[in-house]
Amino acid sequence: ETGVTQSPTHLIKTRGQQVTLRCSSQSGHNTVSWYQQALGQGPQFIFQYYREEENGRGNFPPRFSGLQFPNYSSELNVNALELDDSALYLCASSLKTGAVEAFFGQGTRLTVV
Amino acid sequence: GQNIDQPTEMTATEGAIVQINCTYQTSGFNGLFWYQQHAGEAPTFLSYNVLDGLEEKGRFSSFLSRSKGYSYLLLKELQMKDSASYLCAVRFASGGSYIPTFGRGTSLIVHP
Numbered sequence: 001e002t003g004v005t006q007s008p009t010h011l012i013k014t015r016g017q018q019v020t021l022r023c024s025s026q027s028g029h030n031t032v033s034w035y036q037q038a039l040g041q042g043p044q045f046i047f048q049y050y051r052e053e054e055n056g057r058g059n060f061p062p063r064f065s066g067l068q069f070p071n072y073s074s075e076l077n078v079n080a081l082e083l084d085d086s087a088l089y090l091c092a093s094s095l096k097t098g099a100v101e102a103f104f105g106q107g108t109r110l111t112v113v
Numbered sequence: 114g115q116n117i118d119q120p121t122e123m124t125a126t127e128g129a130i131v132q133i134n135c136t137y138q139t140s141g142f143n144g145l146f147w148y149q150q151h152a153g154e155a156p157t158f159l160s161y162n163v164l165d166g167l168e169e170k171g172r173f174s175s176f177l178s179r180s181k182g183y184s185y186l187l188l189k190e191l192q193m194k195d196s197a198s199y200l201c202a203v204r205f206a207s208g209g210s211y212i213p214t215f216g217r218g219t220s221l222i223v224h225p
Contacts, residue, residue: 004155033213042117042200042215043156056210090155100144104155 003027004093004105012111013081021076021108025093031055032074033102034066035090043090049074050096078110086112115141117216119201124222125191132185133219135201139182143211147175147186148200150218156200159186188221196223 003026013019025032031050035043045058049068063079072093078085088109092102118136125131137145144163148156160168162177162184174187188195198218204211 035215040217042202042217044215045213048210056207056212058212100146100161101158104157106155 004091004103006089006091006105006108008108009106010109010111012113015081015083015112017081018077018079019081019110021078021089021091021110023074023076023091023093023105025072025074025091026103029093029095029103030072031094031096031099032068032072033092033094034074034076035092036060036085037088037090037107039087046076081112083112086110115203115205115214117201117203117214119199119216119219121217122220122222124224127191127193127223127225129191130187130189131191131221132187133199133201133221135184135186135216137182137184137201137203137214139179141205141207142179142182142203143206144204145175145177145184146202146204146213147173147184148202148215150198150200152197159199191223193223193225196221 005024007022033048034046037043046060047057048055052068065077068074088107090107092104094102147159150156160175167176172189177184200218201216204213
């Protein structure tokens with residue numbers, strides 16, 4: 001058990017809608033990263049939050065946005081959903097930015113129809 | 114973006130040794146990670162290399178050559194439960210922050 005929890009576990013949305021995914025990081029971890037993992041692919045880095053500030057971003061459009069709260073939990077928001085956004089969304093927390101080991105949650109499986 | 118290359122699939126026999134290779138572009142390198150991911154589960158951390166050489170942790174070892182942009186994960190005494198996807202990830206320095214880039218993963222099938 002990693003202590004990183006994500007909700008919901010599964011979600012179906014219609015193209016054009018907006019979605020919010022949530023992540024509770026492991027106790028004491030102040031850094032949260034979000035990844036998108038398409039079937040048969042490795043995780044793709046979306047962005048990282050450290051102490052409520054975005055601290056690095058991958059090659060994703062601005063309709064992917066996030067928040068980190070004072071308790072270090074985090075949200076990933078995706079606007080104007082596209083069919084290609086269907087994927088497993090993973091959240092990972094670490095003790096600090098640049099930490100060696102990150103702990104992943106079980107992910108949210110998003111299907112866009 | 115940075116390319117991380119690793120084989121798509123490998124098969125091995127229970128009790129044997131298998132080596133999974135990973136190559137990457139060296140510019141901006143700031144550490145290499147290996148993760149294990151069983152089907153339908155979250156990735157779990159296996160190892161980290163930032164200096165050249167071999168890091169051993171039980172049945173698993175990871176090697177890094179920074180000048181060659183090359184790493185491998187060595188799994189000894191294979192067990193059926195080792196059947197999983199093995200992800201190579203490299204952290205790159207970019208504009209003051211660190212961007213982790215994952216390979217597609219190597220699906221390892223261990224058979225009796």
